[in-house]
Amino acid sequence: MRSTAALIGLFLVAGIHKSRAAEFRLVADVSYLEPSRTEKLDLYLPSRRASDPPTPAIIWIHGNSHDKGDPRERNICGTLAGAGYVCASINHGPWTNDLKANWQNIADAKNAVRYLRVHAAEHHVDPARIAIFGGSAGATLALMVGFTSGKAPFEPTEPYPGTSSEVNAIGDFYGTFDFLVVPEIKKRLEAVPASMLAELRLLQPVTHISSKSPPIFIVHGKDDPLLDYHQAVELDRISTQYKVPHELILMENIGHGFDLSSWKGRPLPCDLRSAVLAFLGKYLGPPAVQP
Numbered sequence: 001m002r003s004t005a006a007l008i009g010l011f012l013v014a015g016i017h018k019s020r021a022a023e024f025r026l027v028a029d030v031s032y033l034e035p036s037r038t039e040k041l042d043l044y045l046p047s048r049r050a051s052d053p054p055t056p057a058i059i060w061i062h063g064n065s066h067d068k069g070d071p072r073e074r075n076i077c078g079t080l081a082g083a084g085y086v087c088a089s090i091n092h093g094p095w096t097n098d099l100k101a102n103w104q105n106i107a108d109a110k111n112a113v114r115y116l117r118v119h120a121a122e123h124h125v126d127p128a129r130i131a132i133f134g135g136s137a138g139a140t141l142a143l144m145v146g147f148t149s150g151k152a153p154f155e156p157t158e159p160y161p162g163t164s165s166e167v168n169a170i171g172d173f174y175g176t177f178d179f180l181v182v183p184e185i186k187k188r189l190e191a192v193p194a195s196m197l198a199e200l201r202l203l204q205p206v207t208h209i210s211s212k213s214p215p216i217f218i219v220h221g222k223d224d225p226l227l228d229y230h231q232a233v234e235l236d237r238i239s240t241q242y243k244v245p246h247e248l249i250l251m252e253n254i255g256h257g258f259d260l261s262s263w264k265g266r267p268l269p270c271d272l273r274s275a276v277l278a279f280l281g282k283y284l285g286p287p288a289v290q291p
Contacts, residue, residue, distance in 0.1 A: 023047040024081035028069070032090065032115040033108060034159050041090040041112060042068050044081035046287065048124060055288035056129035057086040058171075058280070059112050063136025063257070064094045072135070075259040083277055084287025086125050088112060095137035099196070102203050106148070107156035109141045110165035117163050124288075131169040131284050133217070136227065136256065139175020140205060143235075146170040146216075147208035169283040171217045171276070174227055174256055177235040178206035182228065209238055215245035215283040219272060221254030221263065247279055 027043040046055065058080050062073050068089040077087040090112045092105050113130055120127040134142035148154040149166040179185050180200065189197065201207050216239060220232035229250055239246040251270065254263050260272040 024078070032088075032112055039091040039093070039108060040068070041088045041115070042077070043123065044077045044087040044089070045123060046081050046084045046086065048288070052124070053288045054120065054124050054126040055084060055086055056131070056168075056280070056284045057088065057116050057123075057125045058284075059109070059116070059130070059132045059142075059167075060087060060089045061092065061109055061112075061132070061134030061138030061141050062089070063134070063138045064096075066135075066138075067091060072257065072259045075261070076133075076135075079260050079273055080276075080280075085280065085284075086116075086123055088116060092138075092141070095140060099199055099203065103154075105141055106144050106154055106203075109145045110154065111156055111160060113145065113165045113167060114160035114163040118160050126285075126288075128168075129284050130167050131171065131214075131280065132167045133171025133173065134175065135173040136175060139172040140177075140179075142170050143172055143175060143177065143205035143216075144203070144208070146214045147205055147210070151208070153202070167214055169215045169217070169280065170213075171279075172219070172232070172235065174220050174224055174229075174258075175231070176204070176227055177231045177238075179204055181234075182231075206234075206238065209235075209242060209244065211242045211244065213239075213242065213244045215279075217247050217276065217279045219249040219251070219275075221251050221256065221258065223253055224256045226256045245283070247275075249275060 024044050024046045027045060029040040030043055032041045033039055060073060060077050062068055068091045073089045077089045080087040092108045093101050095102055095105060116125050116130055117127040132142045132145050145165060146167050218232050218235055220229040222229045232248060236248040251268060254268060258268060260276060262268060
C-alpha cells in the first residue's frame with residue numbers, strides 16, 4: 001500500500017499527462033455485440049492530429065445498478081480520454097445469482113476488448129495496448145477478463161472469432177476477488193450442491209490468477225459497507241505471492257462507488273487521477289496525443 005509520500009511522487013510523474021489536456025468527443029450507443037443485443041458502448045475519442053500514431057485504449061465496466069452513461073462513468077472515462085487515451089464505457093447485464101447470465105457477462109466484456117481490436121484502425125487504437133478497468137461488479141468482470149485470457153470456456157466464439165481478448169493491465173475499483181469467503185455469501189451457499197459450488201469457483205477471479213496475469217491497479221475504501229476492503233487486501237496478498245505487478249491504495253473514511261476524485265460529493269483523501277494515469281503510463285504506455 002502506498003504512503004503519502006509515494007502518492008505525492010505519482011502526482012508529479014502524472015503531471016505530463018495533465019499538460020496535454022486533450023479534448024475528446026463522445027460517440028454514444030455503439031453496437032459491440034451481436035446485432036440482436038441491446039447492450040451498447042460509449043466511445044470517448046481524444047482529439048488527434050492526422051500525424052498522431054494510434055493510442056492505447058481502456059475499457060471501463062460499470063457496476064450493478066449503473067449505466068455506461070452515469071456521472072461516475074463519465075467522470076472516469078472523460079478523465080482518461082482527456083489524458084489522450086481512447087476509452088470505451090460498456091453496458092452489460094447485472095452480476096447476479098444467475099450463473100448463465102454471469103458467463104454471458106464475462107463473454108460480453110471480452111467482446112468489448114475484441115471490438116477495439118477489430119475496429120482499431122477506425123478508432124485509432126493501438127491493438128497491442130489495451131487495459132480493462134471496472135467498478136464493483138464491473139471490477140470483478142475486469143479481473144475475470146484479464147485472468148482468463150485464452151481459456152476456452154471463457155472465450156466467446158461470436159461475433160469476433162479468432163480475435164484475442166488479452167489485455168495489458170487491469171483496474172479493480174472496489175471489486176470482489178474471492179466472493180465465496182464473504183460471510184453472507186457463505187451462509188447462503190451452505191445448502192448449494194457441490195456441482196454448483198464448483199461452477200461458482202470458476203466464476204471468481206481468485207481461481208484464475210497466476211504468475212502470467214497482467215498488472216493490476218487495486219483501490220478500495222476502508223468504510224465500504226457493500227464489499228469488504230479485505231477483498232482488495234487478499235488480491236494484494238495473492239498478487240504478491242504470484243509476483244504479479246500491482247499497486248494497492250486503501251482509503252480511510254471512504255465507502256463504495258467513488259470515481260477518480262470524489263465520493264458522495266466530497267474529495268477523496270488522494271486524487272486517483274494522477275495515480276491511475278501513472279499506472280497506465282507504466283504498464284500501457286503513454287497516449288499518442290501530444291500538446
